[in-house]
Amino acid sequence: MPNTHNPDVLIIGAGLAGLSAANDLQQAGHSVLVVDKGRGLGGRLAGRRIGEATFDHGAQFMTARETRFKAAVASWITAGVAAEWYSSYPGQPNGHPRYRGVPTMTAIAKHLAIGLEILRGIRVDNISQQGSEWLANLDNGETVIAKKLLITSPVPQTLDLLNEGNIQIPDDKQARLDRIDYESCIAVMAVLDGPTAIAAPGAMALDDGPIAWISDNLQKGVSAIPAVTIHGSGVFSAQHLDDDRMEIGQQLIDAAKPYLGDAKVTEFQVHGWRYSKPTVVDDAACMLLSESTDLPPLALAGDAFAGPRFEGAVQSGWAAAKALISAT
Ligand SMILES: Cc1cc2nc3c(=O)[nH]c(=O)nc-3n(C[C@H](O)[C@H](O)[C@H](O)COP(=O)(O)OP(=O)(O)OC[C@H]3O[C@@H](n4cnc5c(N)ncnc54)[C@H](O)[C@@H]3O)c2cc1C
Numbered sequence: 001m002p003n004t005h006n007p008d009v010l011i012i013g014a015g016l017a018g019l020s021a022a023n024d025l026q027q028a029g030h031s032v033l034v035v036d037k038g039r040g041l042g043g044r045l046a047g048r049r050i051g052e053a054t055f056d057h058g059a060q061f062m063t064a065r066e067t068r069f070k071a072a073v074a075s076w077i078t079a080g081v082a083a084e085w086y087s088s089y090p091g092q093p094n095g096h097p098r099y100r101g102v103p104t105m106t107a108i109a110k111h112l113a114i115g116l117e118i119l120r121g122i123r124v125d126n127i128s129q130q131g132s133e134w135l136a137n138l139d140n141g142e143t144v145i146a147k148k149l150l151i152t153s154p155v156p157q158t159l160d161l162l163n164e165g166n167i168q169i170p171d172d173k174q175a176r177l178d179r180i181d182y183e184s185c186i187a188v189m190a191v192l193d194g195p196t197a198i199a200a201p202g203a204m205a206l207d208d209g210p211i212a213w214i215s216d217n218l219q220k221g222v223s224a225i226p227a228v229t230i231h232g233s234g235v236f237s238a239q240h241l242d243d244d245r246m247e248i249g250q251q252l253i254d255a256a257k258p259y260l261g262d263a264k265v266t267e268f269q270v271h272g273w274r275y276s277k278p279t280v281v282d283d284a285a286c287m288l289l290s291e292s293t294d295l296p297p298l299a300l301a302g303d304a305f306a307g308p309r310f311e312g313a314v315q316s317g318w319a320a321a322k323a324l325i326s327a328t
Contacts, residue, residue, distance in 0.1 A: 009148040016313035019109060032116065041113050041120070044058040045059050051267070055229050063099070063309070084099055122138050124139075150299045151299075179282070190228050192264065198259050211231070213230070215229045285315055299324050
């Protein structure tokens with residue numbers, strides 16, 4: 001007999017929004033189940049190993065502007081899972097310190113996951129309304145029946161789930177969701193046979209050409225051996241997302257030559273992020289989709305709501321938790 005889970009709240013996604021919401025909901029006395037199709041935690045805070053090399057290949061750093069988020073960053077530093085990386089890089093002085101995960105960005109997600117019930121490597125195949133509750137079918141054959149639902153996947157994927165479940169979206173909210181847009185990013189993880197020519201602190205954002213960002217994971221303290229992460233620009237990545245990944249990766253490596261010095265690439269892998277960073281976000285910090293409807297409580301959160309980055313995703317999760325706590 002397949003297992004049925006009965007949490008108060010089902011959260012789809014163990015990225016920053018989902019994990020941040022889960023903590024607040026649990027703190028408020030709700031039982032919470034988080035389900036993520038990825039094997040790792042953190043969603044777009046992704047890391048990968050190739051032999052002795054380690055890479056941050058999703059989000060590279062975070063900035064902190066808002067009071068509660070600044071306090072959260074301070075608590076992660078105290079817990080040893082975050083540290084200041086730098087406050088400016090050559091040619092681009094900037095007043096906002098950049099913080100990184102220690103040893104990698106995913107360490108922050110692992111920290112946020114402590115004490116939460118999370119099913120990993122399991123996809124929510126579909127969701128539907130069952131009277132006053134939500135029913136979710138998981139791809140391992142199990143089901144979840146929950147009083148409240150929070151979805152944190154990138155909005156186009158969320159819309160697919162809602163449409164397949166015949167969940168009616170009010171017209172004004174549908175229009176807001178349709179406006180949200182993302183850029184793609186092709187990420188190359190390349191192992192090197194020697195140090196790069198990238199100056200301290202080991203990262204550069206580029207304005208022109210196919211590369212948007214290049215980061216030296218050895219200098220950053222992420223990798224034990226020389227290893228670079230190269231992010232294609234939004235334009236380049238959109239043009240080539242469906243092309244042969246290794247050919248596109250090689251093009252980005254060729255374009256990165258000036259930053260690699262004498263180092264040669266010994267091995268590389270490529271990851272394509274279809275929904276990398278939002279380019280058009282909604283003004284609200286989250287969306288309570290069930291508001292003024294007959295639906296059981298249902299909220300949407302993620303970086304498409306409170307701002308297109310790490311901090312925005314966390315704040316969106318907090319906002320969604322607050323909305324769901326008071327929703328009946
Ligand atoms: C290449 C790249 C570089 C970036 N660089 C930076 C940076 O330097 N600084 C910065 O602040 N931000 C950066 N960002 C953005 C930052 O990573 C995101 O804003 C943030 O991580 C988004 O978190 P989230 O929780 O909203 O979404 P996600 O992290 O995408 O979490 C959503 C989760 O939902 C899961 N999911 C989706 N559908 C299902 C389903 N049906 N069933 C189960 N699980 C499902 C996914 O597996 C995923 O784990 C970058 C992003 C990328 C991709």
